[in-house]
Amino acid sequence: MSDCPTVSAPDPVFLQPWHAQVFALTVSLNESGCFTWSDWVTRFSAVLAQHGVDRELDGGDDYFNAWLATLELILAEDGVAPALEVNRLRDDWERAYLETPHGAVVRLDTP
Template sequence: MTCLTASAPDPVFRQPWHAQIFALTVSLNESGRFTWPDWVSRFSGVLARRGLDRELDGGDDYFNAWLETLELILAEDGAAPQAEVDRLRDDWQRAYLNTPHGASVRLSGL
């Protein structure tokens, strides 16, 4: 059983990518890509499915479900097809591995 008691104050976002995916989603909602009730409906479906066989935590588990939801929506509406996301993800990985420590990481061609 997860201990619910909060002793130290939580950071608002535990990982930078939690903040990034949150902001990305809010921004797309505000520009009319999807309504918030639509988002909640899709997201709660993904959470429920992922939580079937184990108890999800409110950190990485929660934001992994968030990311899966956004990827599904954007693949469906054509804004970010899955193959393109996979390719760019690998491009970013390569960029990190090829960038000396301390230098800022950029994709070639950006």
């Protein structure tokens, strides 16, 4: 019998992979100078208030949907990713995802 203690895996920091991805993208864009962190905080707070998210958040989908909405807002307002282009790309991605057989790689055909 081993004297080694039982080690359990830590709880995940993010509940979903896309939460981590949108967080990392935001940090990367901030670090590259696309926006300041204080600007991010101001806009994110406004989006949370607009969405009526005034309760304590647990880092779930409601929080990261607001996070994503803020990122899209900043990029659209700064002309980096106009809303019409983002919506078109989102629609194209959804169409490609729905048309791809289960287990196959989703490919987005770009013009």
